[in-house]
Amino acid sequence: MIDTLFFALVAAVAVVAAVAMVVARRAVHSALFLVVILFCVALLYLTLSAEFLAAVQIIVYAGAVMVLFLFVITLLNPAAEQQLADVRSHGIVAAVLAGVLLIEVAAVLRWGTLAGQPASFPPPAVPWSDNVQAIGEGLFTTGFLLPFELTSVLLIVAIVGATVLAKRRL
């Protein structure tokens, strides 16, 4: 029961922050609301026994990505603070489509294959403390080794690409 209450609290904060992020007039406010959402998601990871991902979420997103966002916002300060009116017509279509999407998800949950399954989570297969080890084994022994190595290439390419783009003259 306490878990459900905790979930409800975290979820409420996340949804409110998300709405606030979208409607905030200033980009820097949006960024701060996003940080709140990321923390909430990290907490939810913890409730799902994914403490390694929770840590990564904080370090990578809140630590690295958000710093980058804030950095760019300060770099482009006058432009980033431009008061750009929202596009209402698109907003209506988008809201309708998003509503349809929600209905679809709800329908799947209600009548799809998941409907017949037990609603609650089974007891965890690996104990709390072994999550990191499980991820490591999964990553390096069950066929994810090549993709894992490829991500390093991807990151290098991203770094080089960003440098090329941002630099005026090489």
Place this chain on the structure above:
Amino acid sequence: MIAPLSYYLILSAVLFSIGVVGVLVRRNPLVMFMSIELMLNAANLTFVAFSRYFNTIQGQIVVFFILTIAAAEVVVGLAIIVSIFRSKATIDVDQVASLKG
């Protein structure tokens, strides 16, 4: 006792929808990017929830990769925004339509 799976999925869908609306409504590319991050996080949450539900580690590994891609995407995307701003002196995406056929 953890909250039921469907709670997590519905929360994920809600966050995703908010992200979608954000991408489509805002004209500030920075906020559009943040909304995309929100959508990615919503998807991640689904992965982790199913990973726990089926007691397999693969879902978490996929999230791990998505994190990497998101980081790369942000880096490149922000660099593009910076260079667009340099050449056009604005970051309004509706002003940037040079790919019009």
Place this chain on the structure above:
Amino acid sequence: MGDSVGLALLFPFLGFLFNALLSRAFPRGLSGIVASLAVGLSFVVALTTFLALSALPGSQQFHAVTLWTWLVAGDLNVRIGLLVDPLSSLMLLVVTGVGFLIHVYAIASMHGDPGERRFFAYLNLFVLAMLVLVLADNFVLLMAGWNGVGLSSYLLIAFWFERDEAARAGVKAFVVNAIGDVGLLLAAFLIFVSYRTLDYDQVFKAAGAGGAVLTAISLLLLLAAVAKSAQLPLYVWLPDAMAGPTPVSALIHAATMVTAGVYLIARTHPIYTQSPEALGIVATIGALTALFAATVGLVKPNIKRVLAYSTVSQLGYMFLGVGVGAFGAGLFHLTTHAFFKALLFLAAGGAIHALGGEEDMRKMGGLRARLPLVYWTFVVGALALAGFPLFSGFWSKDEIITATFAGPRANPTLGVVALVTALLTAFYIFRAVFLTFHGKPHHHLSLSEHFHAPGPVMTVPLVILAGFAVVAGYVQVLGGSFGHFLQPVFNRYGPHEVAVALNPGLLAASATLSVVGIVLAYVVYGGDQALARRLGYQFAWLHQLLLNDYYIEDLYRLVIVRPVLAVAGFVGETFDRVVVDGAVGGVVAMVRYSGAALTIVQTGNLRGYGLGILTGAVVILAYLSYLGGWGG
């Protein structure tokens, strides 16, 4: 022993590579020397192979050398495999030996031609292809050599491609040969379908069981042989092929290419002997071709054309020989013919060369005094061709005639045809002798200082070939060692070859006919040719008939060439312009208009794209949940 035979292929290949790729960096004269050297080395290999083989007992004279595996697909396993046996080593010897002398001769006769390097590259390629053909131990490799010979003969016939006549002759040879290639291809398909293999040895062993399919295979192979060996009705390319340089005529049309058909039949004799009908057709075609070509040769004014028809006629003899089951006799004639026909071509080339390219015998005359050596060697070749007693052609031709009368598949009717042809042969070749070398000089160059007397590079091959044209027959006559040497090949898959002793009566008859023919030629053409002219007027219709090859060419032109050209013209102009160009233009227009229509969608508006993606995602999700049993 057998392994070194691959070298016989390697040398001409290297010669070809050198002449085709490298020779520009060297003086022009070098290409001919390199080409000759390459074939000469091949000849040395051939000779050592031949000697080593003949020292072995008959049952051990078969050596298969697999250089490498070419391709494997299901049952099909094609090896680059060479078969060294008496038959192939004999062909090897003839091809490289005569080929070498012709190469040497060509150094002089092609000297100064702007395409000299190209010429020797083609010549080496030709020898290489012919050797592949002869040495192959399966039908696929045979076909490779077969088509290589066809290709290089096309290149060589059309060597002076700036001359319209030569270019046409090349195309004609190629097209007619392609008809034969289809026959060979179909035969190979049929063999593979029937026996699941294309290796000679396995096919021939399987063929021993007999069966109706063997007749079909033999007839398809016969089609190939007929086209390659210029037999009726596909002989038409050979006379035109005289448009090529004289050494080419000597090489292609005497020693090598045209003999491929005879070789093919001899090689596949285990198939043919299972089908008496096919063998009968071979013999009939041979005899008819021999007679037909000899009659046409009586009237042709061009010396090289006379020799070309005589080649067709002699190949007819070879077909007759193998057709009556005397495979050894056919190959014996093939060998002697290679010598004396190469000799005749090269000697005629000497006369043509001396007169600055004149090929019309009516304009020659009286060359005996200026070209004594050429004259005497030509006469030796003519005597051998005419079957004059004790010359090589006498022995080999008589073996065929004897087999036709007295062999296991004797056919006296065809024997009479062969005898008549022998008479005609003596007549037409001595007509050429008298017209070219006797009488009064007609050509303005005959007495001038521009007269090109051939040098030793040209005359030495002539003398060597003349020697062989005289003595080659005795290899067989003294102890019959020629037939004896080939015996193992033809008896390997059963006793197919039956030796026939020479019949003194037939020998005397053919000797008499030959002498009569020569005397008649002297009577008609030896003097002032008044008689020849009178006969020409008196039998004008016959003269015209023969001069026009019994109008076979015109028939082909009317029935085949014209309709094909008409269809080609329609396809090339109307069909191509309307349908093909129309289709291409239609595709272009479609792409252009649909592209223009679709640019409307491409707004460059990021948000619009995002909306599109979202719509798609919603629809796809709906579809997937429907598939996943939405509501179910």
